Structures are given as C-alpha cells and as structure tokens.
Amino acid sequence: MAKIKILVGTTYGTSQEVAEDCAAQLKALGHDASVLRQPAYDEVVSDAPQVLLVCSATIGQGEVPENLLPLYLELNDRFPLMPNAGFALIARGDSSYENFAEGGRQVADLLRELQLRELVPPLFLDACETMDPEAEVDAWIQKLAEVL
Template structure:
C-alpha cells in the first residue's frame, strides 16, 4: 500500500484544497501520491496505484462534480475490477440538503461494485458541523495510513 491515486471531484475548490492537504500528509508519511484534479480513468489505471482515494464534494441534487463525472461514468461503463486494490472515500456535503454527500456515496457504491477492498467506512464530512473539513479528514487519514518505515 505505497502508491495512492487521489481522485478529486470539486465544484468550488474545497475538495481540491483538502486533496492537496491529504497529498502533503501522505507524502510526508512515505506514500507516493498522484493527485488527479481532472481525473481520467486511463491515467489512474496506467499508474496502477495500490489505493484509490476519492475526495469529492457534491453538487446539485446529490450529483458528482463536473470535473469528476466523466471519470465516474467511464469507470462505471468500463468496469475495471479492483479486486487487488484498496479503496477509500471522503465525501464533503451539507446535511441541510436532501442528498447529503451524494457524490461520495455514489463513488463508494461504484468502488464496492468494482470489488475494491474498503480501507474503512467512507468518511462523510458535514459542512453544517465542520467549517474546515481537513480538521476531520487529516486525523482520519493519519489513523488509516501509518507512516512507512
């Protein structure tokens, strides 16, 4: 579990900022990270990462952000089996909306269908409770990605 693809779905930049913080933390812990702000399935598959980490906000009625939607649809349609991959999802949302963390939930469901091995239950961060998602996400990442020796 050394190579991590960080797949980002962002609308206003919050998920992108968090992904940058995650990349910095994980790199400091010895992991090789590739940040995908405009994710393409072929690029992620070519990297052959050990871990697929999705960090995504939600837009509209629980929709996947425009920058990550082609990646999601391509993965859903081409169905690359991830049986030897670890998968993790951090979803950003607002519980005052009906489809709280809808994009994160869609990604979590897809990665499960692709037979990825969940690192942990998805982490869903509520903007109504947490103004700075990194205060929740970074400790979660620290707990699940120990420093490499």
C-alpha cells in the first residue's frame, strides 16, 4: 500500500474531478490516497508521501494554475530533495494552443529536479480530443498501480 498525495492544479474544476476519480480508484486498490486542492509545502514535504500524483490544467500562456502556484514556487525556492519519492503526472490542456499542457510539464520538471522518480509516462489529456477523460484516466491509473 502506497501513501499518495494528489496535487490538484485547476481553474474550472475539471482537474479536481480527475483527481477525485484517481483517488477513488487508488483507494479501491488498497492505497492511501488523498486529494490536496490547495496543496501546502508541509503536506507535500514534511508528511513524506511515497508518491505525488499531479493532476494539473494549464492556464494563460502555459502557466501553473493559481491554486498550485504557491506550492510550486515554495518547492522551487526551498528545493527539498526527495529521492525516496516517486511522481506521476496527468496534464490537461488544449492542443490548439502553443503551450499545450505546459503547466503540468513545469511541475513535472521541478519534481525531477527535486530527485523524485517518474513512475510512469505522463498522461496528457487534450480538451480538443477528449471531452470525458474517464476512460483514459482509468487505464492510466491501472498502469500506475502496477508499479506501486
């Protein structure tokens, strides 16, 4: 059983829904999964999760969503190395924009710099192609669960 913190980056709530779906599936598989809508530094670093699952949208010109930005900046400033943890990314965006899913990519890049291991390839959800991402997310969560 893995201890998983799900970090949500959202503006309109769709990434929150994806995160809640992921948490439900992971709990059903016996994992300790919790969703952090306004993730704080201590919840992520001091609480020592085994896995960080990032469910993030992209806003503006490829920025990290406002609710996730304070954590992103604090992690970047304090730079806590976390080599014993892993991470996975679900990034949402619209491929008609130049910076498709860039908000999630930025968070993943920072987590790599903090020495977290990427457990599975990221899942990129394109709003132009996928109106209901549930099937894609379900299959991806099964892949993640296999490596936990």
